[in-house]
Amino acid sequence: MDLKKIPNYLDTKFIGKNIIVLDKTDSTNSECKRNPEKPDGTVYIADIQTNGRGRLGRSWESPKGTGAYFSIILKPNLAPEYVSQITLAAGLAVCKAIKGKIKYPNDIVISTKKVCGILTEYVAGKSPFCICGIGINVNTISFPDELKSRATSLYIETSKVQNRSEIVARVLNEFEIIYAEFLKNGLKNIIDEYKENCVTIGNNVVVIKNSETISGKCTDITVDGKLIIETENKIITVNSGEVSVRGIYGYV
Numbered sequence: 001m002d003l004k005k006i007p008n009y010l011d012t013k014f015i016g017k018n019i020i021v022l023d024k025t026d027s028t029n030s031e032c033k034r035n036p037e038k039p040d041g042t043v044y045i046a047d048i049q050t051n052g053r054g055r056l057g058r059s060w061e062s063p064k065g066t067g068a069y070f071s072i073i074l075k076p077n078l079a080p081e082y083v084s085q086i087t088l089a090a091g092l093a094v095c096k097a098i099k100g101k102i103k104y105p106n107d108i109v110i111s112t113k114k115v116c117g118i119l120t121e122y123v124a125g126k127s128p129f130c131i132c133g134i135g136i137n138v139n140t141i142s143f144p145d146e147l148k149s150r151a152t153s154l155y156i157e158t159s160k161v162q163n164r165s166e167i168v169a170r171v172l173n174e175f176e177i178i179y180a181e182f183l184k185n186g187l188k189n190i191i192d193e194y195k196e197n198c199v200t201i202g203n204n205v206v207v208i209k210n211s212e213t214i215s216g217k218c219t220d221i222t223v224d225g226k227l228i229i230e231t232e233n234k235i236i237t238v239n240s241g242e243v244s245v246r247g248i249y250g251y252v
């Protein structure tokens with residue numbers, strides 16, 4: 001399995017140094033949840049997920065042998081309200097690693113289609129920790145009918161079969177740098193690069209917040225990672241953890 005070669009391309013101090021490659025799992029995020037004792041920076045990666053999870057109970061299509069499905073165990077000293085910002089840091093890392101664009105908060109897109117999704121979870125308890133799960137369509141040739149119009153893969157975009165280990169290592173390499181900066185200064189020194197790569201800014205969006213639907217134009221993202229939306233009669237800010245942004249490229 002080509003996923004075993006990740007260490008050959010890895011250039012990190014702690015992210016992915018402990019890496020567990022599985023032939024099959026339900027969800028690499030769930031795998032992390034079941035193994036809270038693993039050290040900070042541990043990565044679980046699987047060749048296939050039988051129950052790949054998206055946000056809000058949605059699923060992540062994870063066929064065998066083609067995608068990169070991996071999750072990072074993170075043990076920062078971080079108040080729970082900052083955890084959703086890890087998604088933004090990871091989004092920027094993936095964006096840089098695979099040369100995509102970011103659709104706020106957690107999608108990476110290429111040519112207007114979704115190539116990657118990110119699911120960050122907070123596990124409460126005596127020793128709380130975070131899980132940052134990343135799914136990238138690497139060598140996917142085709143998608144189920146319901147995803148065809150809005151999903152793509154690196155293979156589809158480049159017509160080249162990609163080395164999954166190298167792609168994953170590139171993401172982890174980028175992530176470690178951005179994450180270290182995030183832990184030091186929050187999003188302050190990262191947000192400009194995030195915004196430069198974010199296709200949501202300047203576009204009309206529909207935001208679903210606490211079952212209320214709000215339409216408006218996204219004008220900016222705050223230094224703590226909130227979306228600023230101008231509606232007909234007011235300006236609101238929404239947190240990435242509490243919204244689904246629709247309206248760009250027609251998909252959720």
Ligand code: BT5
Nearest residue numbers: 027028029052053054055058060061070117118133135151
């Ligand atoms: C996400 O959720 O985009 C987060 C996906 C995170 C997946 C990774 S894989 C490793 C780790 N282990 C897990 O179990 N999960 C993480 P959300 O924003 O809710 O988007 C989900 C929606 O994206 C679905 O409802 C579909 O419309 C679409 N979708 C599902 N599979 C897809 C795929 N392979 N490519 C593109 N779009 C997909």
